Amino acid sequence: MVMRKRSDYGSRGRRVATMPRVPNSARGKRTTRKKKDEMCAFDLLATVAGTLLADQDNSANAPNTSGAAKAKNEKAAKEEPHDEIPPLKNTVMEKDCCSGCVVGSGGICSFPRQANNCLAENSSTRNEAGSILESLTVKSNMLVRDSLVSCTRPCETSRGLGIIPEFGAHGICHPGSSGSAEAEQVHQAESNVVRRQADGHAPALHSLFNSVDLDGRPPALVSSDSSSCVPLCSHDKEHQTSSLCRGEVQYTADKDDDENSSGCTDPSTIGDKGYKPQYLGNHRIRKLLASKVRKAARNKICGGIRSKKICGGMSNKGSKLNLCSKKIPATRQKGQRTIFKKKKLAHRATSFAKQMPTEASATSMEGRNKSCGSDDYHVKLRIKSFNIPELFINVPENATIGSLKRTVMDVVNSIMQGGLRVGVLLQGKDIQDDNKTLRQAGICHDKKLNNIDFTLECESGQDSPSRVLIPEQMDLLSADVVEPLARMKCEEHFPETGGDDTQQRIPPYRSRSLSDLYSVVHPVEMASQDTSASSQAIVPVAPSEDGALAIVPLCKPRPSDIGLRRTRRPFTVGEVEALVEAVELIGTGRWRAVKMHAFDHVDHRTYVDLKDKWKTLVHTASISPQQRRGEPVPQELLDRVLAAQAYWSQQQAKLQDKPHGKAALPEICPA
DNA sequence: GTTAGGG
DNA sequence: CCCTAAC
Structure with a gap:
């Protein structure tokens, strides 16, 4: 207190x-009071981020730049004003890192194991009760946008899940059809676009694109092996910002059973069920962040092109990348919420606790289906956004960089792979019959498919509320602005942290005067109307051999959180x-x-x-x-x-x- | 950071 | 709800 x-x-x-x-005023003062500590933490985190990025670069791009990049990053970390938003925003909005989201075997989407996209954007110090824990707020903007989910008929199905950049309304390649050549052209053309925009990372991108078979068959890239992860875009090394994952992902279901082509919705395909991420909302912080970042964004980026429709036709080819890199719609710009409010983070870490679904993902289905043959229909689903929640990390000073990296990585992986349950909603109705074909479910190529949604929820049972569904309308705005944070906590006895601390629960928050009122209301809100409710969760991270990091409650950023207008919540x-x-x-x-x-x-x-x-x-x-x-x-x-x-x-x-x-x-x- | 008021 | 001027 x-x-x-x-x-x-x-x-x-x-x-x-x-x-x-x-x-509130007191809250506001913390920032100043803790400035010194924050800087320290920031430097540390920035350095770590730099290291991560360096690793990424090293593995995915320029093998010989690791040292230099690292040095550069470290330098940047020290030189860059910790409280300067513009650089961050600049990076996020202009560079727009796009990380390829690689689909693990059977998984829908996962992130490069390198956790390359974790951004050390913020740091906070938490010296409560003499604790020397450094509270680092790692903002890892891991967001997969505009993923395409293509479920194809068995006869033409490729194996595995392919990741194909998709920039327009091109139909997904159809194996064996004339579409192959076209697809290739598209891919190559897009590769070029990417090359131009991604600077030195083009090679990786190019290889990624080319790695996709013409028939949509994904190469090793699709494997769950971390080595196959290739970033679509890289970060701005200088700023080491977030990790906006904007991979255009096209998943080609490899289902084969003629009557069971619902593979794309099969929960079992969603990766391991190891962790039970929980999230802790942090409303005020985001608000503050938003406010500042918006200001900065406005000042910095003028004339942002409004581009509401991301998926256009051929003419839009490459526009997505452009969008990623520069042409951020004003609405998004507004939403680039990133701020450093350490105190609040810490405060909330102990103030709120509510379990929420890991993530809510909004999707939309676009009727851009393409038939290939009299009986072969493709239903192209487009996941407009795929966000992961905020995570907060508390790391002791004596934690090693390596352990920090692992922790971040673990958390990220746990979020992406640890027990996500996928649901499919059509017309708002949950389709639970996994054996039903898309056609049977009414997801047909010849229908106006604009009312399908996917839900991703944490596998963790407990008292987590029901899944959260994000209206697709929110995606365009939230897609690239959601900045997940991971909150992890390294206990003082860092090296031998066993696990007692993991999954520690924090008492749910209550309002004083309205405590009774809200104690009743909230559960309902959380499950129903509120996709943006403050919530908490715990993301347990498996202890690493040399010193586990005990995970603590963290936040789930409402998908609509950062960057989006708050969800309307009538009084x-x-x-x-x-x-x-x-x-x-x-x-x-x-x-x-x-x-x-x-x-x-x-x-x-x-x-x-x-x-x-x-x-x-x-x-x-x-x-x-x-x-x-x-x-x-x-x-x-x-x-x-x-x-x-x-x-x-x-x-x-x-x-x-x-x-x-x-x-x-x-x-x-x-x- | 708060308050007030327009959008 | 958002934004911003004014304090």
Whole structure:
């Protein structure tokens, strides 16, 4: 708990409830207080990131640049202002690292084992109770976008899952058909595009593309072997930023059973079920990050091309890459939320705990199906985004870089491979019959397939809420801006960390005044309406031989989180009541106090939200019931709103008239 | 960081 | 809900 910096609230003669909680203002001060530590941690993490990148480069690109790259990175890490957003944003938005997402055998998508895309973007120090744990926030922007899932008929199916860059509306190559040549051309052309855009990493890209068989048969690349992982794009070495994975992935189901071509949805294909990632939402942080990054983005990147439709026709060939690298839609730019709010991270690590599905993935199916033959139909599904949650990492100073790398890698891998369950929803309806063919399920080439979604959820049973479904509409915006963070914690006894600490649970958060209310409401929200709810999870990472890193609760960034407009969460009557009550007590104009009084720990309601809500409540109360929309607010509450509003307006007027006069005690003035 | 107000 | 000016 942090000392309150401002304790004046409630000391103006008004009858104000005590506000025991840590004020927001205090939170805000942490950054400054911890600056030194942050820098230290940042340097460390940046160095690690550099190392990782160097490794990546070394293995996937220039074998002889490892040392240089490392040195460069280290240098950059030291020189780069830790608090400077622009570089990061710059990297994310302009360089747009694209990492190939390699499909493990049977898996849908995994990341290069090198964990090459983990970004040491942030760091935080956490010295609670004398702990010397360094809290590193590793933002690894691992996102797979616009994956294409192509389920083909058995007769033409290739084996394994191929990763094919897809830049437009090209149909997926059809083995044996004339499409092969075309596909090749496409691939090569795209390779060129990539080469131009990915600078020195073209070779890797090129090899990747070429490695894809004309018939869609994936080469070794598709194997689960880590060695087969090849980044589609690389990072900006200088900035070592995130790892935006934007591989265009096309999966060609290798199912063969004539009647069971639903391989692409078979949960069993989703990799190992080792870990049980859990996530801890971090709303405020993201908000703050968003705000700053957006600003920076605007300043830095002007004239971003709005490109809502990512998949276009042939003319769009390569546009995706462009999009990745530069032409980020303004909406996305806005969303590039990346900030360093260490304190909050630490705070939340111990404040919230809620298990959530590993990830929510939004997908959409585009009716760009192509028939090849009288009876062979392809259903091309496009996964617009594939995000992994935020993870936070706490690492002790004495942890080795190697262990850190492994930890990050493990976490990433665990997220991607550790027990994801895939679900298919058509028209919002979950299709559970895995034996049903796509056609039987209504996923046909000749239909307007625009209402299919996939759900990815953590295999971990426990009390995790039901899967989260992200509307496809959110993808375009969230796709490349979701920045997963991993939170891991290295215990002091780092070297021999056994496992006692793993999976440690943290008490769920409760609001003070609304604790009861939310204790009931949240579970529901989490499972249903809220894809962006703060949540927590624990990602246990298998201890490595030389010193395991105990994993601790982490955050699941709502897919819609960073970069996206927050999910709309209408106030419930209960919340309105709490708000009204608080305002009656505290008054208008002191929204932070209101927030802390009634919505403390209700993370998704900021004081700005409360202020806005009050504004709308006042408006609602002033209009006829017929004009009101949404969940009806009891007239009694609206009356109280008007009364309170009138009262406090009067109080404020009085204060202005008599600045030196003491405000009268507010008479809770109900109607 | 908060508050207020427009969008 | 977002954004931003003003403090």
